[in-house]
Amino acid sequence: xxxxxxxxxxxxxxxxLLVSTAFAGKFNSADFPLRVHIVARNGIRHYxxxxxxxxxxxxxxxGLGQGNVFENGQPLGFDFxxxxxxxxxxxxxxxxxxxxxxxxxxxxxxxxxxxxxxxxEMNSCVLKVNMKAETVYIRRNGDISEEPAAExxxxxxxxxxxxxxxxDAPVNLTAAKPTSGExxxx
Numbered sequence: 001x002x003x004x005x006x007x008x009x010x011x012x013x014x015x016x017l018l019v020s021t022a023f024a025g026k027f028n029s030a031d032f033p034l035r036v037h038i039v040a041r042n043g044i045r046h047y048x049x050x051x052x053x054x055x056x057x058x059x060x061x062x063g064l065g066q067g068n069v070f071e072n073g074q075p076l077g078f079d080f081x082x083x084x085x086x087x088x089x090x091x092x093x094x095x096x097x098x099x100x101x102x103x104x105x106x107x108x109x110x111x112x113x114x115x116x117x118x119x120x121e122m123n124s125c126v127l128k129v130n131m132k133a134e135t136v137y138i139r140r141n142g143d144i145s146e147e148p149a150a151e152x153x154x155x156x157x158x159x160x161x162x163x164x165x166x167x168d169a170p171v172n173l174t175a176a177k178p179t180s181g182e183x184x185x186x
Contacts, residue, residue, distance in 0.1 A: 027111050027122050032098035034071050035163040036110050036127075039137040040144050041065030041088050061087045066137045066144060067127070068152075069099065069108065070164050075152050077132035080108075084125035086115050094170060096163040105131050 043063030062083040068075050082088070089112040091097075097110040108129055114121040135146040156162060159170035 027098075027124065029098055032100045032109075032111055033164070034069055034099040034101070034108070035096035036067055036069050036099040036108060037094070037096045037163070038065060038067045038088060038091055039139055041067075043082075043087050045087065060085060063088075068136045069129075070096065070162075073153075073162070073164065075136045075149055075156065076134075077136040077146065077149070078108075078127075078129040079132070080127040080129045082125055082127050084123070086112075086123060086125075088125060089113055089115060094161065094163070094168060096168065102126060105129070 041063055042065065043061045045061050046059045048057060048059045060083055062081070064079070064081040065088075066077065066079055068077050088110075089097075097112055099108050099110045101107070102109045106129060108127045109124050110127060111122050111124050114123050132146070134149050136149050136152045137144055138147050138152070156170075159172055160167055161170040
């Protein structure tokens with residue numbers, strides 16, 4: 001009798017371990033080789049109301065914006081629209097999201113922290129993109145403008161900024177005197 005009870009319990013424990021491991025590792029960083037920097041975005045939050053109560057819960061957020069994708073060492077700008085389960089997490093000056101193409105040059109999937117979630121908890125969001133031709137977006141003094149991708153790439157090399165390879169913050173920004181068109185001053 002004792003042996004019969006232990007066997008179902010051990011099978012149950014093994015299944016629970018596999019399920020919890022699957023949820024904990026929902027996203028594999030190796031599957032998201034690109035980096036995306038959101039330069040500007042806006043969104044409208046949509047709520048649904050719980051039946052018969054005044055309580056509501058976030059249903060979805062949709063919006064649009066501009067960003068840059070870093071792929072194979074090259075930056076390229078894009079316009080996008082999205083509909084996600086949460087707002088796109090705000091980024092600091094040079095932060096990027098892990099990303100991958102769902103449909104090349106048409107849909108990017110980004111991974112972002114869950115707002116109000118546990119540390120390390122992540123969500124994905126699909127951006128429907130319209131790629132720019134040879135330009136990137138930059139923010140300077142609060143304004144967004146476009147710059148040739150080649151100029152931005154030269155700035156990246158000069159300041160050792162390469163988010164695809166873990167160089168997430170540019171160096172020597174104060175040592176060099178920026179010209180009017182140099183880099184994404186934030």
